[in-house]
Amino acid sequence: MTSYSDDVKAITKLISHNQIHRDVYVSEEIFRLENERLFARSWLYVGHESQVPEVGDYITLDLAGSPVIMIRHTDGSVRVLINRCAHKGAGVLSEPCGNTGRVLRCPYHAWCYKTDGSLLAVSLKADYVNSGLDKSVASAGLSVPGGVEAYRGFVFARLSRKGLSFREYFGEALFALDNMVDRSPEGKLQIAGSCIRSTIRCNWKMYLENVNDTVHPISTHESAAATAQTVGHEFRDADPTALEQLLPFGAGHDFYSKMGARVLPHGHSILGTNFSIHTGYSDIPGYKQLLEKAHGEKRAGEILSYSPQNVVFYPSLATKSSPQVMRVLRPLSAGLTQLEVWAFQPVGAPEIMLKRGLTYSRLVFSPTSMVAHDDIHLFESQQASLVAAGNPWVNLQRQFNAAELEHGDYLFENGNNELLMRNQYRAWLASLTTPVGEAA
Ligand code: FES
Ligand SMILES: [Fe+2]
Structure with missing residues (x-):
């Protein structure tokens, strides 16, 4: 068994330009290194400010192996603290x-x-008078070493002191968060209750690759699309939202090839720069006028015409501007991934927008949906079968062109290009081969 911990060369050999070695998905040692070298130095999505509206409101969660708290501080800001006394x-x-x-x-x-994590009081204070407690690491309280950033209501944290700044790290991908928020005439989102949470027996990267996999729906989701086509029309009046969300899953390779995409530095990407399966959703009466009043005619048009299939905020988040949902990956081990699906109501917008988000989450992302169980079956089958004797490689060669190695960030027309996935592994390799203590 290869040991990867102190062997950068061995890690480098796991990624060729267009093939990924199975150990990247199945090795627990690689998973541990991912937590230290990739997740700790990345800006990870924690939660949304609307989950903690009042001072002292909090949620707790596991962030790449570290227990954390997201809390509303007494000054009104939202903080992320390490949940470790x-x-x-x-x-x-x-x-x-x-x-x-x-x-x-x-x-x-x-x-x-205090609610910002600073140490307020210790029991038996007099016993510490000459102890030097005020100079010890304990006096730093519960602060997250790398910092916290609340971007338009979306809260991110970085666990490691080393790493890029929030804006350097996400760059143009932040445009997708702006678009989600600006779909509210008041510039504010409200999270819808809790999330749909499920645990999938696969490596987190299988799920994240699939977010950019335009070639699979026509075969993987054949039955869901066919059902929508054959019997959906009978229910059109009962649930038109469901029908218009499911029918596009039957779109052919040609549709996806024309969709357009862009890869960004650090593994992020935008799929559907020209259009997406969400572009054809019916207009909501009065909504455009509300947005024009709030943002002006030009900006309202820009907001509504931007509807990518998925924007990946590598390595933990994927968003859909319309229908205002997002998926968060919380990897648990090499072979176990927790998925959270969140829906939002744009404050001040018609309530049907929330209904669209909830319907999409239920129909497409829930493990009991018409769509996600197809994917989950295949992710779990990949995880089980990759260890088979013989070929150890996952192939990502579709539309590979050696010229792409010169570029970190560019736009391309064909949405079927596996460059969207290869781009994730270039970021992965850069992080995994940079020793802890340095910025990747
Ligand atoms: S461990 Fe928290 S006060 Fe002792
Ligand atoms: Fe799928």
């Missing part, structure tokens, strides 16, 4: 969500923190 490491908050008031109190020995 500075005293002896106990989890400070243990519920998935709640309100802790203005103070976080560790249940073990009652050290207390």
Whole structure:
């Protein structure tokens, strides 16, 4: 068995320009290195500000192996804290969500923190007078080493001190978050309750590749599209939203080839720069006028005409501007991935927009949907079969051209190009081969 921890050359051999070695998906050692070298230095999506509207409101979650808290601070800002007491490491908050008031109190020995994570008080304070506690690492409280960024309501954190700034890291991909928010006449999104959460027995990268896989729907989702075509019309009046969302899954290779795409540095991408399966959704009466009033005619037109299939914020997030949903990947191990699907209501917009997001989540992304179970079956089959004797490679050669190696960021017309996936692995390799302690 190859050991990868101290062997950059061995890691480099896992990625050829257009083939990926199976250890990238199945090795637990690689997974551990991903947490240290890729996830820790990336800006990871934590949550949305509307999940914690009041001071002291919080959620807890696992972020690439680190327990964290997203909380509304007393000054109104949203903070992300490490959920590890500075005293002896106990989890400070243990519920998935709640309100802790203005103070976080560790249940073990009652050290207390402000809602920005700074250390407020320790028990038996006099016992620390000459101890140098104020100069120890414990005095830093619960802060996240790499920092926190709330971008238009979307909250991200970086676990490592080393890494690119938020804007350098995401660059033009942030345009997709602007577009989601600007679909609200008030420039604000409200998250819809909780998410659809499921655990899939596959490596996280299989899921993220598939977000950019335009060639699979015609075969993988053949039955869902055929059902929509053959019996859907009977239910058109009962649920027109469902029908208009499912019918495009029957689009042929030609449709996807003309869709257009763009790859960005650091693994991010935009699929559907020309149009997407969401472009043909019916107009919502009065909505365009509301947006024109809020943003002006020109900007309203720009907002509504931008409707990519998926924008990938590598490595943990994929968004859809319309129908206002996003998927978050929370990898658990090499062979286990947790998926969260979130829907939003653009504040001040017609409520049918939320219905579209919830319907899409239920019909396409839920494990009990008409669509996702097809994908999940195949991701789990990949994970089980990749270890088979013989060929150890996953092939990503579709439309490969050696000239692409010169470019980090460019637009291309053919949406079937597997460059969208190869671009993810170039970012992956750059991170995995950069030692911890340096910026990837
Ligand atoms: S571990 Fe938190 S106060 Fe001791
Ligand atoms: Fe699919």
